[in-house]
Amino acid sequence: MKITEIRLGMVRVPLKTPFKTALRTVDSVEDILVSIHTDTGHTGYGEAAPTAVITGDTQGAIVGAISTVIAPRLIGRDVADLNALCRLVQTALERNTSAKAAVEIALYDLFAQLHGAPLYRILGGGTPVLRTDITISVDATDTMVADAVAAVDAGFDALKIKIGQDLRLDLERIRAIHAAVDGRAQLRLDANQGWTPRQAVQAMRRLEAADIEPELLEQPVKARDLAGLKYVTKRVHVPVMADESVFGPLELIELIRMRAADIVNIKLMKSGGLSNAIRLADIAGLHGVTCMMGCMIETGISAAAAAHLAVAKADVISKIDLDGPSLCASNPVEGGVMFDGARIEIGDAPGLGITSVRDVMPIAG
Numbered sequence: 001m002k003i004t005e006i007r008l009g010m011v012r013v014p015l016k017t018p019f020k021t022a023l024r025t026v027d028s029v030e031d032i033l034v035s036i037h038t039d040t041g042h043t044g045y046g047e048a049a050p051t052a053v054i055t056g057d058t059q060g061a062i063v064g065a066i067s068t069v070i071a072p073r074l075i076g077r078d079v080a081d082l083n084a085l086c087r088l089v090q091t092a093l094e095r096n097t098s099a100k101a102a103v104e105i106a107l108y109d110l111f112a113q114l115h116g117a118p119l120y121r122i123l124g125g126g127t128p129v130l131r132t133d134i135t136i137s138v139d140a141t142d143t144m145v146a147d148a149v150a151a152v153d154a155g156f157d158a159l160k161i162k163i164g165q166d167l168r169l170d171l172e173r174i175r176a177i178h179a180a181v182d183g184r185a186q187l188r189l190d191a192n193q194g195w196t197p198r199q200a201v202q203a204m205r206r207l208e209a210a211d212i213e214p215e216l217l218e219q220p221v222k223a224r225d226l227a228g229l230k231y232v233t234k235r236v237h238v239p240v241m242a243d244e245s246v247f248g249p250l251e252l253i254e255l256i257r258m259r260a261a262d263i264v265n266i267k268l269m270k271s272g273g274l275s276n277a278i279r280l281a282d283i284a285g286l287h288g289v290t291c292m293m294g295c296m297i298e299t300g301i302s303a304a305a306a307a308h309l310a311v312a313k314a315d316v317i318s319k320i321d322l323d324g325p326s327l328c329a330s331n332p333v334e335g336g337v338m339f340d341g342a343r344i345e346i347g348d349a350p351g352l353g354i355t356s357v358r359d360v361m362p363i364a365g
Contacts, residue, residue, distance in 0.1 A: 001038045001039065001040045001042060001078065001079040001080065001110065001113075001114050002038060002039045002076060002077065002078050002079070003036055003037070003038055003074050003075055003076065003077050003078075003079065004037050004038055004039050004075070004076075005036075005037040005075070006034065006035070006036050006037070006066070006067075006071040006074065006075070006103075007034075007035045007037065007362070008032060008033065008034060008063055008066060008067060008362075008363040009032070009033040009035070009357075009360035009361055009362050009363055010030065010031070010032065010033065010059075010360065010361040010363060011029065011030075011031050011032075011033045011047065011299055011301075011332055011357065011359075011360060011361075012028060012029065012030050012359075012361070013028060013029040013299060013328045013329065013330055013331075013332055014027065014028045014029075014328075014329045014330070015027060015028055015029065015297070015327050015328060015329060016327060016328070016329050017137065017147070017327075018137065019135065019137055019297055019327060020137040020138040020139060020162065021137070021138060021162045021164070021190070021192045022138065022162070022163070022164030022165050022191065022192040022193065022194035023053045023054070023192050023193070023194075024053050026297050029049075029297050029298065029299055029324070029328060030050070030059065031047050031048060031049050031050070031297075031298060031299060031301075031302075032047070032048040032050070032059060032062045032063060032066075032098075032099075032102060032363070033045070033046075033047055033102075033301065033357060033360055034046040034047070034048065034066060034102040034103055034105075034106050035106065035357075036074070036103070036106040036107065036110060038079060038110065042079075042110055042113050042114075043110075044079075044105075044106035044107060044108075044109035044110035044113070044351065044352075045105070045106055045109055045301050045352060045354045045357065046101070046102035046103055046104065046105035046106035046107075046109070046301065046302065046305075047102055047105065047298060047299060047301035047302035048062045048066075048098040048099055048101060048102035048269070048302075049098055049269050049295075049296035049297055049298050049302065050062055050098060051098065051269060051296045051297075054244055054269075054270070054296070055095075055097050055098050055247075055269055055270060056095060057096065057097065057098040057099065057269075061096065061099070062096070062098055062099045062102070063363055065092075065093060065096040065099035065100075066099050066102070066103060069092050069093050070088075070089055070092045070093070070099065070100070070103055071103075073088045073089075073092055074088060074089075074103070074107075079107070079110045079111055079114050080111070080114060082107060082108070082111045083275075085107050086104055086107065086273070086275040089103050089104055089107070089272075089273065090272060090273075090275065090276070096272075097247065097269060097270055097271065097272040097273075098269045100272040100273050101268045101269050101271070101272055101273040101274075101302065102273075102302070103273070104268075104272070104273025104274050104275060105268065105273060105274065105301070105302055105305040105352075108122075108274050108305065108351075109305070109351040109352045109354070110351065111351075112350055112351040112352075113350040113351040115350075116350050117350055118308065118346060118347065118348055118349060118350060118351070118352075118353065119305065119308040119312075119351055119352055120307075120308040120309075120311040120312045120346055121312075123274075123278070123308060123309060123312035123313070124312040124313065125311075125312060126311040126312050126313075126314045127311065127314070128311050128345060128346035128347075129311075129343070129344065129345050129346075130307060130310055130311065130320045130322070130343075130344040130345075131157070131158075131320060131342050131343060131344070132156075132158075132320045132321060132322045132323050132326070132339075132342055132344055133156065133158035133159060133160045133186075133188060133319075133320065133321050133323060133342075134151050134156045134158075134159060134160065134323045134326055134327075134342070135159075135160045135162060135190075135321075135323055135327065136148050136151065136159050136160065136161050136162060136177070137162050138162045138163065138164075138165055141169070141172055141173050141176050142176075144161070144173050144176070144177060145173075145176050145177055145180045148161075148177045148180060148181050148185070149180050149181060151185075152181050152184045152185045154341055154342075155341045155342045155343075156185060156341065156342045157184070157185050157186065157342065158185060158186045158188060158215070158342075159177070159181070159185050159186070159187055159188065160188045160190050160218075160321060160323075161173070161174060161177060161187055161188065161189050161190065162190050162192065163189055163190065163191050163192075163194065164190070164191035164192045164193065164194020164195055164220075165194055167195065167199050167202070167203060170191075170203065171203060171206055171207070174187070174189065174207060174212065174214075175207075175210060175212065178212045186214075186215040187212075187214045187215060188214065188215050188216050188218065188319075188321075189214045189216070189217045189218065189238075190218040190219065190243075191217070191218065191219060191220040191221075192218075192219060192243075192244075193219055193220075193221060193222050193223055193244060194220075195220045195221060196221065196228070197220070197221050197225070197228035197229075197231040197232050199220075200217065200220035200221060200232045200236070201231070201232055201235045201236055203220075204217060204232075204236040204237070204238055205236070207238075208236075208237060208238075213237075213238065214238050215238075215239075216238060216239045216240070216241050216262075216263060216319075217232070217236070217238050217239070217240050217241065218240075218241040218243055218265065219241065219242060219243040219244050219245065219265075220232055220240070223244035223245050224245070225245075226245060226254065226255060226258055226260045227258075227260075229242060229245060229255075229260045229261055230258050230259065230260040230261075233259070233260060233261055233262060239262040239263055239290075240261045240262050240263070241261060241262065241263035241264065241265055241292060242255055242260065242261040242263070242264050242265065243265040243267075243294065244270075245260070245261070246264050246265070246266075246270070246280070247270045247271060247272075248270075248271055248272065248276050248279075248280070249276065249279045249280060249283055252264060252280055252283055252284065253283065256283075256284075256287050256289060262289075262290070263289070263290045263291065263292060263319070264280070264284055264289055264290075264291050264292070265291070265292045265293075265294045265321070266280050266281060266291050266292065266293055266294065266317065267293075267294045267295060267296065267306075268295070268302055268305060268306055268309075269295075269296045269298075269302070274305060274309060277306075277309055278309065278313070281309070281313040281316045281317060282313075282316075284316050285313075285315065285316040289316075290316070290318055290319070291313075291316050291317045291318070291319070292317065292318075292319035292320065292321055293306050293307075293309065293310035293317045293319070293320050293321065293322060294306075294321040294322070295321065295322050295323070295324045296324070297324055297327070298324035298325075299324065299325060299328060299331070299332060299333060300324075300325040300331060300333040300336055300337060300339055301333055301336070301352070301354065301357065303322045303324045303325050303337070303339070304333075304336045304337035304346075304352045304353075304354065305352060306322055307320075307322055307337050307344050307346060308337075308346060308352065310322070311346060320344070322339075322344060325339035326339055326341060332357050332358045332359055332360075333354055333356075333357055333358075334354065334355045334356040334357070334358065335347075335349060335353045335354045335355035335356070336349075336352050336353045336354040336355075337352070337353065
């Protein structure tokens with residue numbers, strides 16, 4: 001099975017409601033679709049989410065990285081040489097993690113198709129069913145409460161609460177949501193780098209005094225402030241999770257060395273694809289660090305790859321935040337992983353199981 005062509009396209013899907021965090025507001029998914037074609041007629045699919053404020057990747061940068069640098073290295077290569085192909089992708093250029101992730105996802109899809117098995121089995125097996133949380137975007141307190149209640153009524157038992165814009169309002173929002181869903185859902189607080197270390201400690205202590213116990217606190221401080229992250233981790237009872245602070249293995253090793261966080265959020269768009277995400281999970285597992293499998297604003301293409309990995313590494317990845325497809329107003333993906341509210345189920349089709357993607361706008365490579 002040899003690679004004959006790599007095509008690029010745009011997948012644009014409106015969100016049900018705007019996605020708002022301390023860093024950005026997004027109204028629709030506008031991701032780059034990668035399809036890798038072979039001489040056997042098989043096609044592998046990948047997806048890159050342009051998240052400039054986190055990864056630095058824009059649509060134009062992703063297209064340029066793949067079409068002019070990565071793709072020429074892969075044409076004519078054999079899909080069976082997966083490790084060599086991933087090395088070619090990772091060494092093609094610096095950073096550009098979302099572009100690398102999209103190409104790697106498509107390569108892993110093809111590799112699993114080559115062997116006639118779903119990707120999660122190729123990666124180590126597991127039970128192909130997960131439960132995800134869902135994001136409650138930053139908004140007026142009443143709106144956030146209504147969104148939280150609606151999510152719980154729809155079957156979600158874990159809510160990721162976006163905060164980090166204003167400490168006083170953040171605490172008001174958390175208290176109100178807790179009062180509305182107490183006993184029905186766990187609260188995962190995500191400050192998206194919006195607090196100082198002292199503010200984070202102050203906030204958690206106030207919540208503790210009010211008998212509010214979130215399941216975790218995600219990335220309360222700036223991504224590069226590992227000392228600040230450690231300051232928070234040492235002083236609060238709630239487990240602290242690193243997200244933007246960890247992209248790849250070197251950052252994870254430093255975080256573990258410093259004992260700067262309790263949990264790590266793995267995202268394919270940060271790690272540069274499945275090969276590094278697997279390394280992250282393995283390193284975390286060796287050191288007894290729990291992981292979350294997360295995503296950016298993504299459709300059921302790259303989120304499907306993340307789900308396969310989470311199933312395969314379930315001994316390490318015990319928390320799931322793959323709500324991108326649930327936030328979309330429609331699903332452009334035929335086949336693949338079933339995202340049904342909080343429930344995620346992987347079928348037995350080879351690879352990612354994706355048969356086609358609708359309404360793709362071609363991009364000239």
